[in-house]
Amino acid sequence: xxxxxxxxxxxxxxxxxxxxxxxxxxxxxxxxxxxxxxxxxxxxxxxxxxxxxxxxxxxxxxxxxxxxxxxxxxxxxxxxxxxxxxxxxxxxxxxxxxxxxxxxxxxxxxxxxxxxxxxxxxxxxxxxxxxxxxxxxxxxxxxxxxxxxxxxxxxxxxxxxxxxxxxxxxxxxxxxxxxxxxxxxxxxxxxxxxxxxxxxxxxxxxxxxxxxxxxxxxxxxxx
Amino acid sequence: xxxxxxxxxxxxxxxxxxxxxxxxxxxxxxxxxxxxxxxxxxxxxxxxxxxxxxxxxxxxxxxxxxxxxxxxxxxxxxxxxxxxxxxxxxxxxxxxxxxxxxxxxxxxxxxxxxxxxxxxxxxxxxxxxxxxxxxxxxxxxxxxxxxxxxxxxxxxxxxxxxxxxxxxxxxxxxxxxxxxxxxxxxxxxxxxxxxxxxxxxxxxxxxxxxxxxxxxxxxxxxxxxxxxxxxxxxxxxxxxxxxxxxxxxxxxxxxxxxxxxxxxxxxxxxxxxxxxxxxxxxxxxxxxx
Ligand code: HEM
Numbered sequence: 329x330x331x332x333x334x335x336x337x338x339x340x341x342x343x344x345x346x347x348x349x350x351x352x353x354x355x356x357x358x359x360x361x362x363x364x365x366x367x368x369x370x371x372x373x374x375x376x377x378x379x380x381x382x383x384x385x386x387x388x389x390x391x392x393x394x395x396x397x398x399x400x401x402x403x404x405x406x407x408x409x410x411x412x413x414x415x416x417x418x419x420x421x422x423x424x425x426x427x428x429x430x431x432x433x434x435x436x437x438x439x440x441x442x443x444x445x446x447x448x449x450x451x452x453x454x455x456x457x458x459x460x461x462x463x464x465x466x467x468x469x470x471x472x473x474x475x476x477x478x479x480x481x482x483x484x485x486x487x488x489x490x491x492x493x494x495x496x497x498x499x500x501x502x503x504x505x506x507x508x509x510x511x512x513x514x515x516x517x518x519x520x521x522x523x524x525x526x527x528x529x530x531x532x533x534x535x536x537x538x539x540x541x542x543x544x545x546x547x548x549x550x551x
Numbered sequence: 552x553x554x555x556x557x558x559x560x561x562x563x564x565x566x567x568x569x570x571x572x573x574x575x576x577x578x579x580x581x582x583x584x585x586x587x588x589x590x591x592x593x594x595x596x597x598x599x600x601x602x603x604x605x606x607x608x609x610x611x612x613x614x615x616x617x618x619x620x621x622x623x624x625x626x627x628x629x630x631x632x633x634x635x636x637x638x639x640x641x642x643x644x645x646x647x648x649x650x651x652x653x654x655x656x657x658x659x660x661x662x663x664x665x666x667x668x669x670x671x672x673x674x675x676x677x678x679x680x681x682x683x684x685x686x687x688x689x690x691x692x693x694x695x696x697x698x699x700x701x702x703x704x705x706x707x708x709x710x711x712x713x714x715x716x717x718x719x720x721x722x723x724x725x726x727x728x729x730x731x732x733x734x735x736x737x738x739x740x741x742x743x744x745x746x747x748x749x750x751x752x753x754x755x756x757x758x759x760x761x762x763x764x765x766x767x768x769x770x771x772x773x774x775x776x777x778x779x780x781x782x783x784x785x786x787x788x789x790x791x792x793x794x795x796x797x798x799x800x801x802x803x804x805x806x807x808x809x810x811x812x813x814x815x816x817x818x819x820x821x822x823x824x825x826x827x828x829x830x831x832x833x834x835x836x837x838x839x840x
Contacts, residue, residue: 342570356595357587362599378604402625403749409622410745420615430640441697444685449679458674463570465640472638478727481626482635490648493658510628551686
């Protein structure tokens with residue numbers, strides 16, 4: 329049954345090469361921890377991706393309850409945390425996952441750096457990687473405000489004040505993030521939009537570029 | 552390549568679509584042609600990865616159940632005592648900006664100068680470190696710069712965290728999310744409902760507003776400070792709902808002897824009047840409505 333449906337689609341669209349390309353690419357011995365335990369350092373990229381997927385999924389569920397306005401934001405998080413079935417788990421996964429994904433990304437960056445994998449011909453992938461790095465930090469910064477508790481409020485205030493101290497551009501950045509003169513209703517809706525639409529969109533585009541380049545170039549050879 | 556197309560292959564389209572007729576054998580390539588113990592990504596490698604992934608996921612779930620994600624009190628822009636604290640991965644920068652020569656007059660150096668050079672160099676690493684050598688111990692400059700930056704970041708993070716802990720201790724504060732959890736636990740142990748910070752406190756109005764005691768309050772000028780409807784003003788607390796906080800004896804004491812900015816009234820009011828006032832104020836409860 330499944331096979332005949334698959335064949336029916338494949339006959340029309342020839343989808344086999346799409347997944348075979350992913351399935352058949354080889355995992356060389358020097359990156360496979362089953363053969364050399366120390367090769368676990370090559371898993372950090374995959375782990376970062378794994379947790380990024382968790383972040384996206386848990387975040388999607390959080391937005392089912394979260395309300396991005398200053399009167400209800402805190403209440404909706406409180407409700408999520410204490411009333412919604414499995415809310416604590418979903419919020420916990422997103423909260424701690426945010427830290428975990430950054431840890432994994434740091435480790436992945438260090439692996440790439442110390443194995444010299446950023447060298448020719450992989451320069452562009454390193455630059456894309458650094459862009460991902462900044463997007464991730466941006467996600468962390470904007471997400472921190474959303475629960476609208478004191479910690480969120482004051483960290484954002486200090487963060488934007490630091491950005492505002494940059495000459496020339498500073499006031500514009502502050503204006504863009506605040507959406508006014510203070511951390512307030514506008515700031516929260518902006519941060520929500522940036523956290524949920526702008527940055528994840530950019531992240532997915534960058535990840536696609538990252539993975540396409542890895543597939544084309546293959547993993548860097550043994551040292 | 553596994554799917555190289557031979558140039559002399561005759562292209563057969565399916566119907567009038569541009570998709571070519573598929574003639575893939577669906578057999579994975581034979582990895583013996585690769586050096587070492589290469590294996591296919593799917594399913595060989597991914598199955599093993601998934602087993603590890605499942606263990607990690609279960610561990611993660613247990614963690615989120617054992618340790619609820621923190622939540623403090625609702626944001627209060629007038630709270631001057633709150634110690635701002637960014638998430639841990641920004642601490643190195645936060646701490647860095649507290650040092651002289653990168654703050655105040657030199658803030659430009661702190662926000663753009665040093666981080667700009669550092670992150671710029673990191674971003675352009677492939678174009679700065681162009682040698683062919685990949686092993687880190689054969690790239691002393693790049694590696695030692697990275698090690699130094701790492702140590703600096705870890706050091707700054709630890710100093711920042713320490714500083715935060717000390718400030719908390721000096722101010723006798725505990726982080727709000729701990730306090731909130733603590734209170735929720737106490738409430739649960741006492742069999743009460745979890746304190747709810749999301750509902751605005753119910754606004755108390757005057758109970759028995761035409762009680763003769765109200766006349767005394769007016770004559771003794773309580774209203775000049777506590778406002779005409781006794782709802783309080785500025786730093787003077789409201790007396791509506793006061794019965795929930797203080798009992799009659801405490802009220803007598805505050806009115807008789809004063810407290811802080813509250814003057815004493817033992818010379819202006821007789822004991823009976825104070826008693827009358829206190830009896831009436833002790834009935835000012837939110838629940839009485
Ligand atoms: C969401 C964040 C990221 C994800 C999911 C991710 C994922 C991956 C994966 C799965 C690989 C394959 C090799 C491995 O697993 O180690 C890889 C390779 C690579 N990554 Fe990332 N990465 C991320 C961020 C970064 C960052 C921040 C950098 C550096 C600035 C970076 C630079 C590279 C480079 C240069 C390679 C090629 C390494 C080689 O061929 O040996 N990536 N990435």
